[in-house]
Amino acid sequence: MSEKEKPKTRHSISELFIRRPITTILVMVGIVLFGLIGYRSLPVSDLPTVDYPTISVNASLPGANPETMAASMATPLERQFSGIAGIDSINSTNSQGSTSVTLQFNLSRNIDAAAQDVQTAISAALPQLPPGMPTPPGLRKVNPADSPILFLSLNSDVLPLPQVDEYAETLIAQRISMVEGVSQVQVYGAMKYAVRAQLDPNALADRGIGVDDVDAAVRNANPNTPLGTLYGQYSNLTLQTNAELRTAPDFAPLIVAYRNGAPIRLDQVANVIDSVENNRVASWFNGRRSVTMAIQRQPGTNTVAVVDSIRALMPQFRKQLPASVNLDVLNDRSISIRNSVNDVQFALLLAMALVVMVIFLFLRNVRATVIPTLALPTSIVGTFAAMYVLHFSLDNLSLMALTLSVGFVVDDAVVMLENIVRRIELGENVMEAALHGSREIGFTIVTMTVSLVAVFIPVLFMGGILGRLFREFAITISVAILVSGVVSLTLTPMLASRLLKASAIRASALHEESGKSTHRGWWAFTEGIYNRVIRAYEWSLQEVLAHSFVVIMISLVLVGVTVYLFTIVPKGFIPSGDSGLILGSTEAAQGISLDDMIRHQTAIAEIIQKDPNVQSFASTVGAGGRNSGGNSGTIFIGLKPLNQRKSADEVVEELRPRLSHEPGLRVFLQNPPSLSIGGMSSRSVYQVTLQASNTSDLYANVGVLEKKMRELPTIQDVSSNLQINTPQINVDVDRERAAAVGVTLTQVETALGDAFGSRQISTIYTPTNEYQVILEVKPEFQQDPTALGRLYIHSSSGKLVPLSAVAKFSRSVGPQLVNHLGELPSTTISFNTRPGISLSQATQQITALAKQALPATITTTFQGSAQV
Secondary structure, three states: OOOOOOOOOOOOHHHHHHHOHHHHHHHHHHHHHHHHHHHHHOOEOOOOOOOOOEEEEEEEOOOOOHHHHHHHHHHHHHHHHOOOOOEEEEEEEEEOOEEEEEEEEOOOOOHHHHHHHHHHHHHHHHHHOOOOOOOOOEEEOOOOOOOOOEEEEEEEOOOOHHHHHHHHHHHHHHHHHOOOOEEEEEEEOOOOEEEEEEEOHHHHHHHOOOHHHHHHHHHHHOOOOOOOEEEOOOOEEEOOOOOOOOOHHHHOOOEEEEEOOEEEEHHHHEEEEEEEOOOOEEEEEOOEEOEEEEEEEOOOOOHHHHHHHHHHHHHHHHHHOOOOEEEEEEEEHHHHHHHHHHHHHHHHHHHHHHHHHHHHHHHOOHHHHHHHHHHHHHHHHHHHHHHHHOOOOEOHHHHHHHHHHHHHHHHHHHHHHHHHHHHHHOOOOHHHHHHHHHHHHHHHHHHHHHHHHHHHHHHHOOOHHHHHHHHHHHHHHHHHHHHHHHHHHHHHHHHHHHHOOHHHHHHHHHHHHHOOOOOOOHHHHHHHHHHHHHHHHHHHHHHHHHOHHHHHHHHHHHHHHHHHHHHHOOOOOOOOOOOOEEEEEEEEOOOOOHHHHHHHHHHHHHHHHOOOOEEEEEEEEEOOOOOOOOOEEEEEEEEOOHHHOOOHHHHHHHHHHHHOOOOOEEEEEEOOOOOOOOOOOOOOOEEEEEEOOOHHHHHHHHHHHHHHHHOOOOEEEEEEOOOOOEEEEEEEEOHHHHHHHOOOHHHHHHHHHHHHOOEEEEEEEOOOOEEEEEEEEOHHHHOOHHHHHHOEEEOOOOOEEEHHHOEEEEEEEEOOOEEEEOOEEEEEEEEEEOOOOOHHHHHHHHHHHHHHHOOOOOEEEEEHHHHO
């Protein structure tokens, strides 16, 4: 045969690496090295980053009722926001003097670009907003429904609370707010310093002084305006006056008017005291009055990284704080995340160890076992490099993907190794067997790898929150399989060509073929087991082939049963986690006094603190928070380490009946979910929202559905945010009579706001902060409706006119909160599922109930996790 007629030798991918072992080792070392670097750089998280871009806009107008806030503040803002691209939902909550609008965008929207659009919309809405706002609406990149990542408490047995609050807000909160990834530091029980001028209506009336006189006098006595500069021949001199006042004693001697030539000073008609900005709130930590700080992260940021940055500041804070001030950590969400990730990492290592053990048990050859054993960690570690490039994290899903991939990863190496061993048994030397065996099986390895990866391709095209959640899982396991395919085509045949001994393999094959073995002890014992398993398999295979029709029918029945079970199995979103934190809220009768609310909150605090599972406990009461009023409170329960207590769900179930015995108070507890979906916070984990264009229809039917939901056996903790029975006093101004005596409606509203709205009339500026000067009537008059008639207003002629001369007063009830969803009035009913009940079971029953109980004019939509 001539040279041209000789068949060409086919080369394989593996041949290059088999013949160049040093190159192969260097390539594998490079993969492992980059993988280890990537592993050390990967952030740690509980779940992949799947947060919806969410922005919260807050505005205030002291003294305005919820209906006024909804009409004059929320509606103009919502109209402007509705034109922003990429918005999924707009919901707002309007309470006394406060509006909070939450904007949730779709997952593809960049939150920084969205924030710019929101700021532009706010600027466009400003001309339509009330002119009396103390500050323009502000925005934060925060999801109000997301659980805080860290709770801090500041307390002291020596210093007064206003001074403790000064350290909390000026030293700690401001510095933490600057940490990358922190959205806001919410201060509960804030006792920020303020000066209060508490007017005596009788003293004002006796001296013929109107509330507006006092307002103007204080404003004019404490200006903060630039004065200018003197430019001399040799130096410039800045002008400075002693106009600024800073404490209550500074304000007390201010002259507010002259009567009969004598000055009337502020302390003659008012109690001027050093007080706090909001005296209708209170907070406790482990039974001691404190200031509690809840730190929330920006959507899309890594919880563990943010907490680590904050923790790094703690030693500095403790050095700057006085020894009498205690800085305590109530709950750290990163601890549970780290523990969860560590558990999954242990499961991954255990899976790898078990796979290696199984390989050794079947191969019973140390050299042969080493080959797939080296391929396994190389593939896993190499995947970390790709995860780093793709900006993934070490989380439960990505580590679970690696754990599941262990079986796939080792398959390729075992298949390659088995074929090389087969060639050796046929008489080839080790090098020839590696070359020929890898060439034979190379295409099969590629086919196996591609087919396994193809299984996960549909996951990459899943949309919504589930698609984003499992995309990292699918890509991670696909990359691990691809890396294992590369390792099986390169490292595995090279190691086989160097480590395998042909003589040992042929001798073992000869003994097996003859049925005789020279091995004793453990080897013989395992050989007997393997032979029995093979014989059992042969028998079962013969039986199956002999009764093929029966086997086919059984298979079809199993498929049918599987489909049926899939349709009836309870379905949910994410299983309940355990972050070591329980959130709770309390609700009392509308219109309850602060003292009574404190008494209720203290009673349940004593019950909670006695629970052996509880490590720390904080609670707050009073108005001032989102979705809250004077009849509500908040509970934060920090649990002991998991190995010292029951699960969070079990603790909730144990506490719930014990807390239900406090008369006049409803307590709602929830184990916060690992992933918060939606921007709506509520007393329970799941929500269903009712919408209608007519508030009368909406308010009339909410109670009907809520009552029927309470009767469902699948859910508990049912409550709505509809509060329309708050006691109020209507001031009906006789416009004709007011015009006749020269009093305008604006003057009436201003006088009422000055007297009962805790209105800021001046600002105290210091080098580190700014504080309010607040005008109001004395506390005893704030509790007496007849004090309304004792207010005096200047008429156009300069005479003082009592408010009772132009207005009548009557009692009624009104809303404490006004809510909007998608620019329409709405009310949300929140609920929790009972133990053992899936979310799908609950939502199906609620949907059927809503169709029966509600008119067609009212629509219902599930919110948050309930809508997934």
